[in-house]
Amino acid sequence: MFENLFDHLDQIFVLLKQVLVGVLPAAWQPVASVVLCVVVIIGLFPALFALAVLLERKGLGRIQNRLGPNRVGPFGILQPIADGVKSLTKEDIVPISADWIVHFLAPVVLVVAVFMGFAVLPMGRNMVLVDMDAGLLFYFAIGASTELAIFMAGWSSRNKYSLLGAMRAVAQMISYEVPLLMSSVTVVMMTGSLSLTKIVAAQNHYTYGLPHWFIFTPWGFAGFFMYAIATTAETNRSPFDLPEGESELVAGYHTEYSGFKFALFFLGEYLAMFSISGMGATLFLGGWTAPLSILTWVPSWIWFFSKLMLSIFVFIWLRGTLPRLRQDQLMNFAWKFILPLCLLNLVVAGIWRFMGDGWLRWVVCSAILILAYLVMGRWGMRRQHIAPRSYRYAE
Amino acid sequence: MLGEGILKGLAETAKNFFGSYFFAERLTTVEYPEERIAPIEAARVFPFLVYDVENRDGGGPEWEAGLRCVACQICEKECPPKCIYIEKSKDKKLDYLGKAQYYPAKFDIDISVCMSCQICVEVCPFEAIKMDTAFELSTTDRFGDLLLDREQLAKPNEHYHKIHPTEAAAVDAHRAEEKMKADAKAKSAAEAAAAKGETGKMEVKPAGAGA
Amino acid sequence: MTVAGAVRKQLPVGWNRPVPIEPEGEGELLEVAMGPHHPSTHGVFRMDVALDGERVIRLKPVFGYLHRNHEKIAEGISYLASMPYTDRLDYVCPITNNWAYALAVEKLTGQTVPERAEYLRVILGELTRFQNHASSIGFFIQEMGASGTPLMYAFREREKILDLFEELTGARMMVNYMRFGGCRVDATPAWLDHTRKVVAGLSAFVDEFEQLLRTNEILMVRTQGVGILTAELAVNAGITGPMLRASGVNYDIRKVDKYGIYDRFDFRVPLGDHGDIYDRFMIRLLEMRESIKILEQALKDIPGGPVMDPKAKIRGFRPKPGEAYGRIEAPKGELGFYLISDGGPNPYRYRVRPPSLVNLTVLEDMCLGHGIADVVLIFGSVDIVLGEVDR
Numbered sequence: 003m004f005e006n007l008f009d010h011l012d013q014i015f016v017l018l019k020q021v022l023v024g025v026l027p028a029a030w031q032p033v034a035s036v037v038l039c040v041v042v043i044i045g046l047f048p049a050l051f052a053l054a055v056l057l058e059r060k061g062l063g064r065i066q067n068r069l070g071p072n073r074v075g076p077f078g079i080l081q082p083i084a085d086g087v088k089s090l091t092k093e094d095i096v097p098i099s100a101d102w103i104v105h106f107l108a109p110v111v112l113v114v115a116v117f118m119g120f121a122v123l124p125m126g127r128n129m130v131l132v133d134m135d136a137g138l139l140f141y142f143a144i145g146a147s148t149e150l151a152i153f154m155a156g157w158s159s160r161n162k163y164s165l166l167g168a169m170r171a172v173a174q175m176i177s178y179e180v181p182l183l184m185s186s187v188t189v190v191m192m193t194g195s196l197s198l199t200k201i202v203a204a205q206n207h208y209t210y211g212l213p214h215w216f217i218f219t220p221w222g223f224a225g226f227f228m229y230a231i232a233t234t235a236e237t238n239r240s241p242f243d244l245p246e247g248e249s250e251l252v253a254g255y256h257t258e259y260s261g262f263k264f265a266l267f268f269l270g271e272y273l274a275m276f277s278i279s280g281m282g283a284t285l286f287l288g289g290w291t292a293p294l295s296i297l298t299w300v301p302s303w304i305w306f307f308s309k310l311m312l313s314i315f316v317f318i319w320l321r322g323t324l325p326r327l328r329q330d331q332l333m334n335f336a337w338k339f340i341l342p343l344c345l346l347n348l349v350v351a352g353i354w355r356f357m358g359d360g361w362l363r364w365v366v367c368s369a370i371l372i373l374a375y376l377v378m379g380r381w382g383m384r385r386q387h388i389a390p391r392s393y394r395y396a397e
Numbered sequence: 398m399l400g401e402g403i404l405k406g407l408a409e410t411a412k413n414f415f416g417s418y419f420f421a422e423r424l425t426t427v428e429y430p431e432e433r434i435a436p437i438e439a440a441r442v443f444p445f446l447v448y449d450v451e452n453r454d455g456g457g458p459e460w461e462a463g464l465r466c467v468a469c470q471i472c473e474k475e476c477p478p479k480c481i482y483i484e485k486s487k488d489k490k491l492d493y494l495g496k497a498q499y500y501p502a503k504f505d506i507d508i509s510v511c512m513s514c515q516i517c518v519e520v521c522p523f524e525a526i527k528m529d530t531a532f533e534l535s536t537t538d539r540f541g542d543l544l545l546d547r548e549q550l551a552k553p554n555e556h557y558h559k560i561h562p563t564e565a566a567a568v569d570a571h572r573a574e575e576k577m578k579a580d581a582k583a584k585s586a587a588e589a590a591a592a593k594g595e596t597g598k599m600e601v602k603p604a605g606a607g608a
Numbered sequence: 609m610t611v612a613g614a615v616r617k618q619l620p621v622g623w624n625r626p627v628p629i630e631p632e633g634e635g636e637l638l639e640v641a642m643g644p645h646h647p648s649t650h651g652v653f654r655m656d657v658a659l660d661g662e663r664v665i666r667l668k669p670v671f672g673y674l675h676r677n678h679e680k681i682a683e684g685i686s687y688l689a690s691m692p693y694t695d696r697l698d699y700v701c702p703i704t705n706n707w708a709y710a711l712a713v714e715k716l717t718g719q720t721v722p723e724r725a726e727y728l729r730v731i732l733g734e735l736t737r738f739q740n741h742a743s744s745i746g747f748f749i750q751e752m753g754a755s756g757t758p759l760m761y762a763f764r765e766r767e768k769i770l771d772l773f774e775e776l777t778g779a780r781m782m783v784n785y786m787r788f789g790g791c792r793v794d795a796t797p798a799w800l801d802h803t804r805k806v807v808a809g810l811s812a813f814v815d816e817f818e819q820l821l822r823t824n825e826i827l828m829v830r831t832q833g834v835g836i837l838t839a840e841l842a843v844n845a846g847i848t849g850p851m852l853r854a855s856g857v858n859y860d861i862r863k864v865d866k867y868g869i870y871d872r873f874d875f876r877v878p879l880g881d882h883g884d885i886y887d888r889f890m891i892r893l894l895e896m897r898e899s900i901k902i903l904e905q906a907l908k909d910i911p912g913g914p915v916m917d918p919k920a921k922i923r924g925f926r927p928k929p930g931e932a933y934g935r936i937e938a939p940k941g942e943l944g945f946y947l948i949s950d951g952g953p954n955p956y957r958y959r960v961r962p963p964s965l966v967n968l969t970v971l972e973d974m975c976l977g978h979g980i981a982d983v984v985l986i987f988g989s990v991d992i993v994l995g996e997v998d999r
Contacts, residue, residue: 064417065410066760069426240753241826323410324403325826326753328981379399388832390823393894395876396858402823409820410757425764441778475923477689514692514784520923528778
């Protein structure tokens with residue numbers, strides 16, 4: 003009896019949608035179904051954004067031994083509303099020499115592009131908006147157009163420093179697209195498909211109660227690690243947030259934006275964070291599958307969103323701990339460290355696939371990856387003479 | 398291993414994050430004004446003038462009659478930013494030892510200039526000016542409210558006991574000692590005068606200002 | 609940060625020195641003013657920087673925004689009345705400012721200081737050094753973008769030390785505690801116990817701090833090899849303090865002059881080898897550990913007795929005509945007071961030798977050739993306080 007209940011709980015949103023759409027005449031039902039899902043996504047993820055912003059401030063506060071905002075509402079939960087009202091009521095300044103059409107369109111393009119990425123994420127069993135055969139390709143293609151929005155923002159402001167900041171941000175994002183894509187290619191190699199639902203289905207098996215998530219394989223672990231670093235750089239989060247760093251000279255591509263447009267940039271950045279974490283969860287963490295076979299009764303969408311929120315916590319944790327990397331250092335890091343490891347990971351994934359089942363392939367693949375990481379890490383630091391030092395004392 | 402330092406840093410931050418829920422020393426916020434830290438006894442903000450309720454000579458309101466200040470103007474001279482302004486009175490009053498002293502007709506402190514250095518307290522020979530601890534003194538009147546006159550500055554000795562108990566007890570003990578010495582001196586002087594048998598010089602020196 | 613920039617082909621009028629490094633290529637030089645409103649501020653301070661792309665070609669520090677006529681005021685008020693003004697020089701370390709001034713006046717008059725007062729001075733001075741180095745490192749990491757986490761940890765410890773100051777002297781920062789011939793107020797046994805408790809917890813904090821920072825790769829990559837100050841230039845420019853020792857020169861006034869009773873304590877002076885930013889802030893971290901050692905020794909050995917020279921006069925203090933220069937190892941460098949007395953109640957000439965100002969003179973030499981992103985870090989590693997620079 004309980005399995006039936008939990009099954010229904012798992013599919014509750016699908017059932018709800020069917021009920022609501024069933025009210026309409028048959029000709030309208032497909033359109034209505036899609037529209038309903040779109041409305042839900044557009045409503046849900048900004049709400050999650052408000053929650054994430056609050057969690058970030060409270061999380062950073064707790065890391066720094068202080069409370070975060072707690073005056074507006076109990077535990078500060080109404081703080082995002084206060085922030086939203088504030089950004090809506092601010093004066094919308096457009097510089098007089100700016101290209102106002104592009105200036106207006108830049109945040110819009112950003113937000114639209116990011117929302118489109120949510121269309122292919124499987125958020126639960128049977129809960130994908132569009133089940134494309136080339137979902138992964140679609141996702142990364144659309145994700146790259148966020149960089150266009152940033153460049154539009156920098157260009158249209160007619161401000162030398164905004165342009166510099168925008169160019170730096172775009173350079174950073176383009177450099178990190180390569181490791182992002184390459185680490186996902188290993189997943190495609192394993193499953194033989196670009197369809198996200200098939201990728202999740204490939205991970206939906208259990209051995210001795212443990213799941214077949216790709217992160218639990220050597221190439222998957224390395225791939226996830228590089229995907230995570232690339233994600234942090236793509237969304238301009240610390241330690242890669244030089245384009246929006248306040249203590250640098252260039253104030254960034256959103257200098258000339260105020261009020262609601264600025265809030266839209268902020269929204270776009272956080273939504274990009276959600277969507278790219280969702281993609282990471284789908285590719286490496288098994289999407290909506292449960293971590294242990296005894297826990298499969300918990301609804302699938304709960305697992306998906308838990309993994310999403312876990313990624314957000316890790317982002318906040320990184321932000322609270324790490325200082326920023328300088329621009330040239332982050333580019334060096336991408337091209338000279340992450341990219342070679344990514345290429346090596348492709349080779350290792352191939353070795354894994356063709357070595358057949360057994361403990362040998364675990365040992366060989368892990369050994370190659372660990373050795374490569376240690377050697378490259380040590381060589382890279384030593385070449386720049388970077389090492390912790392010990393100090394002498396005067397006699 | 399590359400990344401070891403970063404992992405150590407992350408561990409440290411996580412320790413603080415989870416510690417802030419369980420240990421008080423990892424969450425240092427004091428939600429002022431609902432919570433306040435216990436006041437420290439030695440704290441000093443702005444000066445005030447002490448008056449004694451029991452030593453009064455003459456009429457007038459309690460605070461005016463009992464002011465310890467004798468308008469010697471030492472604090473005015475020593476004050477670094479010169480924020481004290483004193484005008485001496487023309488007549489004299491008796492103090493707790495029975496000596497006739499001037500008193501301040503005007504005693505203004507401009508607390509927008511005062512830098513809380515408490516040199517005035519240090520140099521005062523009469524224990525008349527002490528440091529108060531009230532700090533929530535915001536006002537919207539830029540000039541008037543921040544210039545405190547005699548009446549606003551005068552606070553009773555029990556206020557001094559409340560904010561600086563140890564100091565006030567020491568000061569009171571010292572004053573009692575001085576009074577005893579002065580009484581003893583007056584008594585011995587009176588006895589000496591009586592012993593010398595000087596007639597006609599029946600000077601009644603009060604042993605202390607009457608209550 | 610003002611982004612008023614002007615692009616010029618030649619350097620602006622007034623920058624008299626010849627160009628130390630040549631711009632590459634024939635682009636125009638971009639002139640930017642960083643400040644006086646800085647996000648990563650140590651006070652109101654401006655740097656006029658000429659950039660060739662990202663590289664710094666010229667840098668001119670402009671200060672004076674916080675000038676408050678300290679030295680002229682001192683000529684008009686008595687010696688004692690200048691003491692609270694010295695609190696406000698390097699406002700992060702008021703105790704050491706007081707101490708340097710008291711030392712200068714004691715040299716002028718030849719007063720001696722009782723033992724207990726000397727121990728109290730050392731205890732408070734080392735506590736001040738600890739909290740100054742902790743805040744300095746905290747602010748430095750904050751500028752690097754770690755969103756203030758190490759800063760908050762440093763301030764958590766600093767609060768405990770400031771509470772100690774308030775219990776003893778009455779004020780958290782503007783303490784006005786030293787007097788000529790001793791200290792103003794004696795420390796109660798309760799205060800000494802409280803201090804011992806606080807000092808016992810400081811070691812754990814330094815360990816935590818070090819774990820967070822010393823091997824952090826991002827920190828190392830951003831600070832090692834950046835902003836190098838050679839020992840020769842440091843000595844020639846009169847740099848003192850942790851900056852000098854990070855460049856490898858063994859000069860700590862506590863060991864050289866042995867003022868107060870520092871020769872009784874067993875502590876070491878850490879030295880760096882490279883003179884870059886990493887060395888400077890690691891030296892500060894190691895000096896924090898040495899301060900803890902001194903504190904433990906002083907708290908154990910503190911004797912009883914008076915804290916003030918019984919012959920010292922508070923009012924009517926008129927030193928005989930003469931001059932004296934009293935200096936101490938302040939947390940930021942050599943803080944010196946030069947006094948000329950003409951026999952009156954006010955000094956004839958009162959001059960402060962601020963360590964921050966002298967340390968700033970080599971800012972340009974350290975920043976040349978580095979990117980603009982490093983200028984902020986190099987500036988932070990000098991550890992200045994504008995109250996001292998501008999007086």
